[in-house]
Amino acid sequence: MASKDSRASTSINICLAALVAAGVFGSAQAAAPDTTRVIVAFKPGAAAKVKAAVGAARGAVKHEIFGMNAMAIEVPNAALKGLENNPNVEYIEEDVVRRPFALTTPSTGTPYASGQSVPYGIKMVQADQVSDSLAANRKVCIIDSGYDRAHEDLSGNNVTGEYDAGTGWWYTDENHHGTHVAGTVAAINNSGTGVVGVNANQQLKLHIVKVFGKDGWAYSSSLATAANKCGAAGANVISMSLGGARASKTEQKAFDTQYANGVLSVAAAGNDGNRIVSYPAGYASVMSIGALDENRQWATFSQYNSKVELSAPGVGVLSTVPMGGGIEAALSVGSATYAPGAMEGSPLKTATGPLADFGIGDKTNSAVAGKVCLIQRGTVDFAVKVQNCQNSGGLGAIVYNNVAGAFGGTLGTTATSIPSVTATDADGAAMLKQLGQSATVSVKAANYAYYDGTSMATPHVAAVAALVWSFAPTCTGAQIRTTLNNSALDLGPAGRDTKYGFGLVQAKAAHDRIKSLGCGK
Structure with a gap:
């Protein structure tokens, strides 16, 4: 399903690329054979009544979705029909699984301090041509496996996060995936140390929502909660290097709501190298990101379909992993x-x-x-x-x-x-x-590793979106999205296509376009 990392790997190899798999989320146990885990959406004010109905059906509430009238429950299969007929229930759907989807040059002193490696993707997306001096007015929320707060290339960032009873504190990362993503977004420009990210000068605000524990996957109910928590934390951009093969109505509502509130969500297209649409990347309110190699060629593992919107570096991407984890x-x-x-x-x-x-x-x-x-x-x-x-x-x-x-x-x-x-x-x-x-x-x-995957392409786009947006904070998320698409470097067949989308995301071209034409042009 995934392209193997050609240079280095960690406990999750390149990025746990499978789209659909069974397992456990955090410390929760998988549903027993005669039970099922579903999301129940209920009418406003009916939470107590629905909980009582779940209890009467010998079920259990597994997760209350933050910011929505919905909860994930596990109940005997035989009890589902009765819950569907409950007058307080709006709908019931499966709580589907979500998984994370896993070449440098020396810095010359301009614009990055000497003694660091500059991953090829930084220059390819033109991040080295746009200052992040104004990035303090933007916040990127990373939904992933956590963030190594002790990392030499990340510890100085302006970063906050969430505690989760299933996955633990946001500032630990058992899977390495989230820390790698974070490094692409904001590895620090510090002389003689490591690499640099798209926003390298400690201006950008980060917020971490940890949905993946050591087992490496989560439910869509947890992702809906994560999206809403990103919004509540004031995020402008949500970065998600994860996905699954089936859609979720509840999850879609969460992202639609965030988009309506001005938040721009970005997700990985998937690593199966086929035409299947993965989610949340497949929702209209989310940008779907494909992967390229250092020669701007489509990565053969990158899923291709009409939903792919932009492309970014995703092969041999060097970034941070938890200290000593590479x-x-x-x-x-x-x-x-x-x-x-x-x-x-x-x-x-x-x-x-x-x-x-x-x-x-x-x-x-x-x-x-x-x-x-x-x-x-x-x-x-x-x-x-x-x-x-x-x-x-x-x-x-x-x-x-x-x-x-x-x-x-x-x-x-x-x-x-x-x-x-x-x-x-x-x-x-x-x-x-x-x-x-x-x-x-x-x-x-x-403390660093090369990973391949649409997981690695996604944070490039999320970080560029925040970088460009920092110069025009009055633009809406939808307008930034339009600008990124219109300023992308067209690759492959002329115009939008299934492998490259609108093309390679370009920070300077987008910045210059807003400067000359205004928001959303």
Whole structure:
């Protein structure tokens, strides 16, 4: 369903890309086989009567939706008909599942302080050409898995958040996804540290609503509450790198209400690479965002349909993850330094030894004892290749691609004791000419990671919306939306299309358009 991260990964890989899956939300247990979880919308003032009816049906209230006359309940299947006929009930619908959907240059000192990496997406959306000096008048609400408040590149931001009984405090992030999203929005411009976000100078206000716990998914009822809490917190923009395959009337009402109140909501189109519409991205009141690579090409995992409105960088996006939650790989052979990918599941170690050709790694070979194995991808699992190297006495493993480009590998549940990394086909060919030279393979913990996904594209658009809007705070959310669409860089077929929407979001073009034409032109 998702494109694998080609450079680094965390406990949720690139972004938990599945659209529909079973599981639990927070500490709540999944419904028993003979019960069902639904949303009940009721008439104003009828909450107590509906709760009593749920109790009489031997059901339980699971979540009271903030700001709406609705609640999520779990009841025996046999009791649903009676509740549907209750005169205090307006409608009942399934409480559907929502999941999160998971290349730099050195800063030159202008406009960002030196000693940082500038993710390619920052320049691609023109964020480096528009000052965020006025961004203090805007607030972005991020609905996701939390925010690592202790992160070196995030701790200085103006950020508030919500406590949730199911997921806990907003300032922890067990899944890493929310912190990665937040870094794209507002990683701080601080000399010698990490990366920069679209709004990098600590002016933008952030509000965090944590709907994903360590289990990595939530119900639509929780998302409706989250949207309403964003609105109550004074958010101008809502960023949602999440979705599911079915619509929810209650959820749609929440986003429609926020849109009517002037809030601009932005959501990921989804990572299944097909024409299916995911939600909330599919609602008319929400912008659906597709993903591009560093060459402005459509990412093959990005869902494409008539709802896709804008596109943004979503392949190999470097951003923040909870401190120590990322993996950084390094590789050198002789005097040459390479840019490897991390092998998920590799121990955090460094190994040095002569480089030896280990073929495709399908069997042990004592000739590589005390050496670093160079292994071609193909035929057998990565775990088997690395384990065979280890069992042969190898000190470390490099698996290079058998097709063009980089790739991400995983050892799965196999425990190995030697560090292992991945390499491109070109780098592999170069290293085959360096056999016998000293090779060093290193895998260590990091505070940053490369992720792929429409999850990564979405915060680019949300952050650009806030940045542009900060110069014209009297514009409405709908007008900012129109301006972003009209100023986008057209890609693919001329005009709006299913893969790129109106095109690549452009901060300076949108800013200049408002300056010359006014709001919503």
